[in-house]
Amino acid sequence: MSLQPPEQLALFDVPGASRPGPERARSPRPQAPAPSSGEQLTLPARIDTLPRAAELAHRLSALLKLPVHLTLTDNRATLVSFRRHPDALRLRVHHLFLDAPDAVVRAIATFIGQGDARARATLEEYTRTQQTRVRRTRRPGAPLKARGQCFELRSIFERLNATHFQGQLQADIGWARRPGRKQRKTIRLAIYDERLREIRVHPALDQPHVPAFVVDAVVFHAMLHQLFPEEPGSCPSSHSARFLERERAFPLLDAALRWQHEHLRSLLRG
Ligand SMILES: [Zn+2]
Numbered sequence: 626m627s628l629q630p631p632e633q634l635a636l637f638d639v640p641g642a643s644r645p646g647p648e649r650a651r652s653p654r655p656q657a658p659a660p661s662s663g664e665q666l667t668l669p670a671r672i673d674t675l676p677r678a679a680e681l682a683h684r685l686s687a688l689l690k691l692p693v694h695l696t697l698t699d700n701r702a703t704l705v706s707f708r709r710h711p712d713a714l715r716l717r718v719h720h721l722f723l724d725a726p727d728a729v730v731r732a733i734a735t736f737i738g739q740g741d742a743r744a745r746a747t748l749e750e751y752t753r754t755q756q757t758r759v760r761r762t763r764r765p766g767a768p769l770k771a772r773g774q775c776f777e778l779r780s781i782f783e784r785l786n787a788t789h790f791q792g793q794l795q796a797d798i799g800w801a802r803r804p805g806r807k808q809r810k811t812i813r814l815a816i817y818d819e820r821l822r823e824i825r826v827h828p829a830l831d832q833p834h835v836p837a838f839v840v841d842a843v844v845f846h847a848m849l850h851q852l853f854p855e856e857p858g859s860c861p862s863s864h865s866a867r868f869l870e871r872e873r874a875f876p877l878l879d880a881a882l883r884w885q886h887e888h889l890r891s892l893l894r895g
Contacts, residue, residue, distance in 0.1 A: 677723045681730065682716075688734035689714060697723070704748055707737055721755045769799025769823060773831035781844050782824070789874060794851050798844070801825035803895065812892050814843045814885065817850035824848070829892045842881035846872060 674697065682695035692713035697720045707716045714737070722733065732747035771779035778798045786794050796817070815826045824847040830840050853868050864872075872878060885892070 674720070674723065681718070681723060681725075684730050685716065685734055688731060689737060704752055705733055705736060719752070721752055725751060769797050769825070771799045773800050773828070775831050775833055775835070776837070776840050778824075778826055778840075778844065781841060782848070785841065785845050785848060789845065790848065790852070794848055795822065796848070796851055797821070797823035799823070799825060800828050800831060803828050809893055812889070814892070815847040817847040819851075819854060822851070827892075829895045834891075835888075836881075836884060838877045839881045839884050842875055842878060843885075845875045 678695060678697055682693050685695070686693040694710075694713050694715045696715070696717045698717050704719045704722075705717070707714055709715075716737070718733065722729065725733075729747060729751045732744040732751075735741045735744035736748060771777055771782075778800065782794075782796070782798045786792050801816075812827060812829065814830060815824055817824050824844065826840070826843060826847070830843060849868060849871055852871070853865070875881075
């Protein structure tokens with residue numbers, strides 16, 4: 626029986642760098658909604674992490690009766706993955722598990738040892754409860770850009786906020802990334818992301834032929850989603866009468882909607 630401490634603690638993996646392979650079977654997926662572009666959990670500071678990671682590796686090593694090489698990941702797609710090597714088990718674990726209670730650590734060990742469905746469910750449930758605790762941040766190097774070729778969204782937001790909301794709304798705003806070339810029949814001109822408190826506007830609007838009042842209307846609509854958090858951005862089907870009535874406060878709303886309708890094809894082309 627070997628109860629050796631881990632030989633290595635590889636921290637700060639590159640997210641998404643994990644290689645698929647036949648030995649990487651059994652990767653429970655988190656139940657969280659698919660992350661939108663540029664969104665991810667953040668690794669805790671190394672100085673906090675190292676002793677806790679060592680502790681987790683030690684506990685798993687004792688449960689599995691194997692030396693464990695533990696790598697913490699920030700890869701939301703995979704919670705736990707492992708490879709068996711002659712000398713040790715190489716284990717990659719999402720950093721959410723650093724503070725896991727004993728039952729959850731045991732579930733990791735059971736999952737590795739037996740691929741047990743209940744253990745898998747325990748891990749998924751634990752991840753779900755932790756999602757709300759961990760702040761989501763934008764990937765470094767991919768900040769939201771408010772300034773486009775034709776429109777600067779921050780100033781539009783500030784102006785609408787002052788005019789219609791007594792300056793009380795708080796959100797980041799920027800241009801969404803250009804979507805792929807897939808054929809589409811509809812287009813979402815802006816979304817409000819409640820978790821990140823940010824508005825992302827479709828880049829198809831950042832064109833010289835788009836009237837400013839149309840961009841205003843789209844931003845105003847997204848801002849209303851912060852005001853009515855029970856309507857979490859699932860445009861266009863689920864706006865309440867209250868929401869729609871409030872939207873009427875926007876001057877030129879009808880003209881803006883008409884313009885969008887008439888220019889749908891050119892907007893879809895981007
Ligand atoms: Zn909406």
